[in-house]
């Protein structure tokens with residue numbers, strides 16, 4: 674079971690600062706998931722073509738059932754992660770962005786500036802998170818209960834969670 678972890682940041686990719694987003698996603702998934710999984714982590718700049726090519730490679734070549742991105746979801750000119758996500762996905766799941774913004778709004782009024790979304794490419798679920806490392810646990814924890822069933826529905830592997838932290842909800846179970 675492979676999971677893509679994609680940091681989209683001009684400065685982290687150029688070494689201006691150390692990437693804290695990718696490691697935070699990895700740490701959260703280790704805490705939330707009780708099944709075996711392997712991370713496939715990359716740090717790339719805010720370039721739409723590059724983001725699209727990386728999402729396609731993680732989905733089609735690496736066989737990731739889930740890709741979690743961080744960064745590039747805001748209103749600035751170079752923020753294009755949602756556009757890249759929408760371009761490579763066959764279906765968009767607006768509920769993910771809606772819920773994550775609602776939860777984030779309890780910590781920051783600027784939560785509404787994130788255009789974070791989610792979508793399906795083949796047997797891969799792609800979920801966008803904001804760039805702020807502090808946003809990662811908050812957002813992932815909110816949507817995690819629905820992720821295993823979503824991956825079931827698209828023909829992916831059976832994900833299990835650490836129920837002391839977060840319980841996967843499967844309506845048909």
Ligand SMILES: Nc1ncnc2c1ncn2[C@@H]1O[C@H](COP(=O)(O)OP(=O)(O)OP(=O)(O)O)[C@@H](O)[C@H]1O
Nearest residue numbers: 680682683684685691692693694744745804805806
């Ligand atoms: N991957 C990351 N690792 C560590 N800190 C980050 C990361 N991404 C963002 N941050 C922090 O969150 C702040 C806001 O992030 P934001 O995504 O808006 O940056 P940005 O202006 O798009 O620049 P860049 O794309 O170069 O990260 C940054 O100034 C930085 O302090």
Ligand SMILES: Nc1nc2c(c(=O)[nH]1)N[C@H]1C(S)=C(S)[C@@H](COP(=O)(O)O)O[C@H]1N2
Nearest residue numbers: 744745746747777783784787803804805808
């Ligand atoms: N939980 C949470 N969500 C958040 C934030 C945050 O600090 N915490 N920052 C907001 C801000 S200030 C911006 S500009 C947008 C987009 O951030 P991004 O471009 O780094 O993805 O996410 C928003 N969502």
